[in-house]
Amino acid sequence: MTETPHLTVVDHPLVQHKLTLMRESGTSTAVFRQLLREISQFLAYEITRGLPMETKRIETPMEPMDAPTLAGRKLALVSILRAGNGLLDGLLELIPSARVGFVGLYRDEETLKPVQYYFKVPEALEDRMVIAVDPMLATGNSSVAAIDLLKKAGAKNIRFLCLLAAPEGVARMKEAHPDVPIVTAALDSHLNENGYIVPGLGDAGDRMFGTK
Numbered sequence: 001m002t003e004t005p006h007l008t009v010v011d012h013p014l015v016q017h018k019l020t021l022m023r024e025s026g027t028s029t030a031v032f033r034q035l036l037r038e039i040s041q042f043l044a045y046e047i048t049r050g051l052p053m054e055t056k057r058i059e060t061p062m063e064p065m066d067a068p069t070l071a072g073r074k075l076a077l078v079s080i081l082r083a084g085n086g087l088l089d090g091l092l093e094l095i096p097s098a099r100v101g102f103v104g105l106y107r108d109e110e111t112l113k114p115v116q117y118y119f120k121v122p123e124a125l126e127d128r129m130v131i132a133v134d135p136m137l138a139t140g141n142s143s144v145a146a147i148d149l150l151k152k153a154g155a156k157n158i159r160f161l162c163l164l165a166a167p168e169g170v171a172r173m174k175e176a177h178p179d180v181p182i183v184t185a186a187l188d189s190h191l192n193e194n195g196y197i198v199p200g201l202g203d204a205g206d207r208m209f210g211t212k
């Protein structure tokens with residue numbers, strides 16, 4: 001794992017192998033979705049390292065013990081629509097009791113600024129670890145806007161999970177939300193003139209849902 005305070009790149013061989021399969025343009029929609037689900041669980045493992053723990057008294061078949069267990073409020077997973085849902089599925093398999101929220105944003109074609117069209121999040125965000133998920137951290141505009149909204153709704157302990165990041169998006173997030181750590185599977189080279197990550201994997205939503 002390569003780590004800086006703000007960005008963690010999970011360079012585990014299985015993650016990198018699966019990511020290469022995802023990048024290949026011949027990979028089918030079904031396989032792409034399955035790989036995303038699998039990688040999301042490795043990323044979740046890293047991003048939840050700091051979850052608070054407590055012990056509880058249990059009985060094993062051998063003897064009683066004080067065993068570690070998660071403490072505090074259930075964490076909140078927040079999908080940034082629509083591509084975030086591809087990561088959400090895998091995370092929910094790993095953390096089935098997590099609460100779930102959704103943020104919908106579209107880009108105004110005149111101002112090029114993200115505009116909110118949907119926002120529904122669990123109660124008591126201020127007491128939960130909140131993991132915002134979006135596979136592609138490209139310009140960072142929608143991620144920054146989504147995190148603005150989550151902070152407005154009370155969230156204080158936010159992390160951002162993505163599959164691929166561009167240096168431009170990481171810099172934008174660091175400037176706007178230096179308190180939000182990012183976990184990703186790869187930091188790619190740059191954005192092209194259309195805001196796509198290069199070498200990237202194309203449009204993540206289209207590839208996972210089979211749209212074009």
Ligand code: URA
Binds near residue numbers: 136
């Ligand atoms: N969104 C995508 O789906 N792909 C990119 O490369 C950038 C943003």
